[in-house]
Amino acid sequence: MNNLDIATSIAAAHTNVPGGLLPALHGIQDALGHVPSDVVPAVAEQFNLSRAEVHGVVSYYHHFRSTPAGRLLVQVCSAEACKAMGADALLEHAKKHLGCDVHGTSADGQYSLEPVFCLGLCASSPAIAVNDEVHARITPALFDDIVEEARQAS
Amino acid sequence: MTTTVYVPRDSAALAVGADRVARQIEAEAIARKVDVRIVRNGSRGLFWLETLVEVATPEGRVAYGPVTRADVAGLFDASFLSGGAHALNLGLTDEIPYLKKQERLTFMRMGMTDPVSVADYEAHEGFAGLRRALTLAPAEIVQQVLDSGLRGRGGAAFPAGIKWKTVLAAQAPQKYIVCNADEGDSGTFSDRMTMEGDPLMLVEGMAIAGIATGATEGYIYVRSEYPHAIATLNEAIRHAEQAGFLGDDILGSGHRFRLTVRKAAGAYVCGEETALLESLEGRRGIVRAKPPLPALQGLFGQPTVINNVITLASVPIILSRGADFYKNYGMGRSRGTLPFQLAGNIRQGGLVEKAFGLTLRELLYDFGGGSASGRPIKAVQVGGPLGAYVPEAQWDLPLDYEAYAAVGAVVGHGGIVVHDDTADMSQLARYAMEFCAIESCGKCTPCRIGSTRGVEVIDKITSNQNRPQQVILLRDLCDTMLHGSLCAMGGMTPYPVLSAINHYPEDFGIEAPDRFAA
Ligand SMILES: Cc1cc2nc3c(=O)[nH]c(=O)nc-3n(C[C@H](O)[C@H](O)[C@H](O)COP(=O)(O)O)c2cc1C
Ligand code: SF4
Ligand code: FES
Numbered sequence: 001m002n003n004l005d006i007a008t009s010i011a012a013a014h015t016n017v018p019g020g021l022l023p024a025l026h027g028i029q030d031a032l033g034h035v036p037s038d039v040v041p042a043v044a045e046q047f048n049l050s051r052a053e054v055h056g057v058v059s060y061y062h063h064f065r066s067t068p069a070g071r072l073l074v075q076v077c078s079a080e081a082c083k084a085m086g087a088d089a090l091l092e093h094a095k096k097h098l099g100c101d102v103h104g105t106s107a108d109g110q111y112s113l114e115p116v117f118c119l120g121l122c123a124s125s126p127a128i129a130v131n132d133e134v135h136a137r138i139t140p141a142l143f144d145d146i147v148e149e150a151r152q153a154s
Numbered sequence: 155m156t157t158t159v160y161v162p163r164d165s166a167a168l169a170v171g172a173d174r175v176a177r178q179i180e181a182e183a184i185a186r187k188v189d190v191r192i193v194r195n196g197s198r199g200l201f202w203l204e205t206l207v208e209v210a211t212p213e214g215r216v217a218y219g220p221v222t223r224a225d226v227a228g229l230f231d232a233s234f235l236s237g238g239a240h241a242l243n244l245g246l247t248d249e250i251p252y253l254k255k256q257e258r259l260t261f262m263r264m265g266m267t268d269p270v271s272v273a274d275y276e277a278h279e280g281f282a283g284l285r286r287a288l289t290l291a292p293a294e295i296v297q298q299v300l301d302s303g304l305r306g307r308g309g310a311a312f313p314a315g316i317k318w319k320t321v322l323a324a325q326a327p328q329k330y331i332v333c334n335a336d337e338g339d340s341g342t343f344s345d346r347m348t349m350e351g352d353p354l355m356l357v358e359g360m361a362i363a364g365i366a367t368g369a370t371e372g373y374i375y376v377r378s379e380y381p382h383a384i385a386t387l388n389e390a391i392r393h394a395e396q397a398g399f400l401g402d403d404i405l406g407s408g409h410r411f412r413l414t415v416r417k418a419a420g421a422y423v424c425g426e427e428t429a430l431l432e433s434l435e436g437r438r439g440i441v442r443a444k445p446p447l448p449a450l451q452g453l454f455g456q457p458t459v460i461n462n463v464i465t466l467a468s469v470p471i472i473l474s475r476g477a478d479f480y481k482n483y484g485m486g487r488s489r490g491t492l493p494f495q496l497a498g499n500i501r502q503g504g505l506v507e508k509a510f511g512l513t514l515r516e517l518l519y520d521f522g523g524g525s526a527s528g529r530p531i532k533a534v535q536v537g538g539p540l541g542a543y544v545p546e547a548q549w550d551l552p553l554d555y556e557a558y559a560a561v562g563a564v565v566g567h568g569g570i571v572v573h574d575d576t577a578d579m580s581q582l583a584r585y586a587m588e589f590c591a592i593e594s595c596g597k598c599t600p601c602r603i604g605s606t607r608g609v610e611v612i613d614k615i616t617s618n619q620n621r622p623q624q625v626i627l628l629r630d631l632c633d634t635m636l637h638g639s640l641c642a643m644g645g646m647t648p649y650p651v652l653s654a655i656n657h658y659p660e661d662f663g664i665e666a667p668d669r670f671a672a
Binding site for chain 1: 166170201337345436571589
């Protein structure tokens with residue numbers, strides 16, 4: 001199945017779910033890695049909404065992306081508790097090490113870097129997540145190890 | 155003989171390698187031909203000791219921590235399975251001062267049980283509150299919650315019983331219980347711990363709320379940053395359904411209550427209750443004007459109780475032990491306990507459940523052991539990113555909703571973020587404005603535009619461009635945001651900003667504090 005068919009069938013499976021648009025978009029992003037803008041019209045049609053409405057929802061939420069992420073999505077917590085333990089410097093380190101800017105993807109498509117506002121690990125800060133796996137008490141050296149290990153595993 | 159070993163499955167333990175520790179213990183046990191049963195419990199909330207491994211001994215549970223994979227072989231050599239001496243041996247878990255000094259009511263089971271085991275839950279007072287509720291009339295359940303003095307733990311501290319009463323009295327074909335598990339505040343993790351470490355307590359609290367108000371459907375809106383919490387909740391709900399605590403006929407009582415977990419999508423403002431409802435309905439999370447109150451026209455236009463995780467999780471013990479038991483903790487109009495969360499630059503970060511009325515100083519030093527860096531503590535942000543920075547002069551105030559409000563601060567969800575003396579308060583104030591600009595839902599101008607202007611003005615202050623005028627402008631702007639915003643996103647961003655400039659003027663390059671506004 002191509003992206004459009006996958007997205008359409010996921011959307012169709014959610015039209016009877018109350019408030020089903022968000023669960024549908026989560027399903028699409030889980031399946032495709034992002035919510036491509038060219039599936040938006042089909043999703044809108046399934047939900048009997050305008051394209052603008054669906055686009056509005058996709059673009060409103062930080063979690064939904066309309067472009068694919070790198071093979072590893074690296075999230076660095078940038079909220080207060082992590083800042084108190086050096087998160088700003090860690091983010092700078094991450095940019096250099098991964099070779100991409102915040103909200104960017106590295107040229108080789110390997111990494112995407114996103115700031116995140118709290119992972120609930122604030123007593124073990126600074127914290128990061130790599131493809132949903134959480135890591136705490138991160139130093140630059142540990143950051144490099146974790147990323148390298150995840151790269152080899154992916 | 156089989157020895158039971160506990161290795162937490164809480165995210166904060168996983169984040170420092172708990173899975174590896176568990177696998178290593180398993181492998182060593184096999185290699186040494188000893189019989190070990192590993193239980194993946196919740197966390198005790200002593201996060202500087204994670205991975206905290208416990209061993210069941212005849213004397214009680216003995217704790218070791220922080221354990222890494224590399225320590226495991228040595229622990230076996232030191233006979234940790236019978237509580238043997240080792241550098242990481244912390245003695246009996248219950249005797250660890252950090253835990254022993256707490257008043258764990260809501261968190262009484264935290265870290266003790268297998269979070270998804272109904273049998274383990276019931277063996278530790280679980281579902282006693284629900285069973286009691288089934289013997290009461292709905293109005294009597296609501297009265298218990300009212301009498302307990304329980305106020306919303308999500309931030310605004312509105313009496314829970316009053317919301318419940320309104321929903322009970324409303325006539326409608328369908329009512330809902332919505333749990334706010336968006337926990338967006340930096341420095342907070344008690345909701346996450348509940349969902350990962352004792353999710354059945356939340357299930358029980360929501361079922362009681364359903365029976366009390368006549369709501370038959372419940373939703374738990376969990377932030378997408380918490381994948382482990384979502385997975386654990388779903389597992390716990392499945393087990394509760396199988397055991398008859400959820401479903402069309404709860405324990406044969408004729409009451410129906412069903413629960414659905416919904417994943418949020420990373421918008422801080424969706425923690426605001428009406429934005430959350432919009433999001434649950436499948437739209438952008440834009441704040442709704444009130445009235446109508448959600449209690450009358452909430453989810454899908456129907457009467458809805460919307461409460462924070464900890465509010466709902468506090469209900470089972472209120473029902474099982476009685477409103478008076480709960481109310482006897484606390485002070486003034488702040489009744490019961492709050493799971494405080496010590497975070498940021500603190501040596502012993504973690505969860506401290508205590509009755510209202512203790513002081514920040516006790517939390518910071520008696521529990522927290524001072525800063526992690528060893529440097530002096532400079533500022534403490536209490537109550538999340540919209541909470542004020544509390545300076546040392548106020549650390550002896552009792553943690554009580556009213557006492558904090560009186561000095562322009564908030565207790566909120568009980569998150570406590572510690573900064574040492576290297577913190578630049580002008581940059582933290584700038585960050586508060588920046589955060590508001592990123593997370594504003596955009597409905598009102600003071601919040602949407604004011605926050606961006608706030609960043610610019612603070613930049614001018616710190617780079618000394620017309621500093622005196624810019625300070626006046628910043629105060630003006632804060633005043634407009636305080637009074638002209640529809641919700642607390644724009645309405646409270648001035649709290650961290652003004653407290654930073656009032657208490658730490660030197661960080662803004664101004665000498666004497668000029669406090670003529672707010
Ligand atoms: C911007 C903003 C974010 C909020 N975030 C949360 C949150 O993450 N969790 C929460 O329980 N309440 C949050 N609240 C408070 C809710 O609006 C609401 O007061 C709460 O869900 C009511 O539950 P309670 O009475 O049990 O506290 C937030 C409020 C605002 C204005
Ligand atoms: S204050 Fe901000 S977040 Fe709240 S309704 Fe207004 S624009 Fe939206
Ligand atoms: S502030 Fe970084 S994990 Fe909470």
